[in-house]
Amino acid sequence: MALDFTLVQLRYFQEVARRENMTEAAKQLNVTQSAISTAMAQLERTIGLDLFIRQRNRSVVLSPAGKRFLSEVTPFLEASDNLGETALGLSRRLSGDLTVGVFSPIAPTRLPLIHSEFEKRYPDVRINYLEANLQELQAAVIAGDCDLALTYTLGMTDRFDRFLIDVVKPHVLVSLDHHLGGGGKRPRPIHLRELADENYIQLDLPFSTQYYDELFRIAGVEPIVRHTFAGYETVRSFVAMGHGYSLLSQSVSSGTYIGSKTVDVPLLDDFPSIDLAIVWPKELRLSKRARAFCELTLEILGT
Structure with a gap:
């Protein structure tokens, strides 16, 4: 028998799991906290599992069942996104939003060249930037505040996948x-x-x-x-x-x-040396917009 849950509930679940806080997830998704709480309660009731362990400070952590469920939900949502892009013809003409984090010292000298060419090739993509230091960028990528980040890989953990752009010597x-x-x-x-x-x-x-x-x-x-x-x-x-x-x-x-x-x-x-790379969370697959940004950056900055 098919279970009666929605894509919206699954996306809410993914955001709560990422931020481990329903209030922060609600802010990111631009919905009320009650909408998040209700959706999570309905999802847990539908599948018959406790996905979260509620903490006294209002934070939440994934239960063992929640971790297993997230491992299945993530590729499912990625496949859903790809289906939507194909249905809208985005495989031929990219559009939509893309947020890119950039290491502060790189931003003024490298980013204008990349942005100028990206806008020429993909005029229907609205691209925004988050400029920060290496530590802040890693946190922003994991939190979902940006889709990917152009950065040096100093201090990078195994939580990230990377697209190598250049190898830099001091x-x-x-x-x-x-x-x-x-x-x-x-x-x-x-x-x-x-x-x-x-x-x-x-x-x-x-x-x-x-x-x-x-x-x-x-x-x-x-x-x-x-x-x-x-x-x-x-x-x-x-x-x-x-x-x-x-x-x-x-x-x-x-x-x-x-x-x-x-x-x-x-x-x-x-x-x-230091690797200059574009990074994103290991459990996520790059969208076609993000992949296009990676390839263009390599074309402009790569050796």
Whole structure:
């Protein structure tokens, strides 16, 4: 006998399971909490299972039966979405909404190029962006605040699938007038220890800081941290003014907001590289819109 539950109930269930809180799920779905509670009670009554364990603080966690049910619901809803896209002809002309998270230092230099070309190719897709640090992006992707994220994979757990865009090597950033700046010519590659006695301008972002600290450890250098900033461009501006050097991964134009210039100096040290990738929750399958964004990003940024 067929069970009488609806796609709406299943989508509500998936959102509550993801956020472990009916109030937060209701906000995300733009419905009332009572609508969520009623739908979950009806769903549990229909299938004859307790899907959630209710907590005193109003949060919920999946019961063992709920976890098994979610593993079946997720691919079912994905198949439903694909059927809807096919029925609407979206396989030939993409449309709908797509929210992409972007690592803050990448956003101003990479994102405008991607967005411009994406809008030309897929004018019916409404694309929105969430700019954040690495830690915030991972939380946003898992919570469903964005469909996928363009980010470095530092600190990435096995909860994510990824689409590799590029492999990035770290470099030293110095001012144009620095003795290692090349004097207007291409600077020579150096070992990080050559800067051991100079002031270091630190980029202080979750996971990024730990990565650069590990590079210093590998090089056997104790950095002289003179200033610490969370702003990528603030770090670059302080370096451009000659206040110290920095370690960065992304290469951008030499110009800064204050007019002074910086120089990227290659490193000879055998340092680990960073993957630039687009990531999404492992249990979800990319929509055709998201897949198109991945492929276009690789086309524009990939090596």
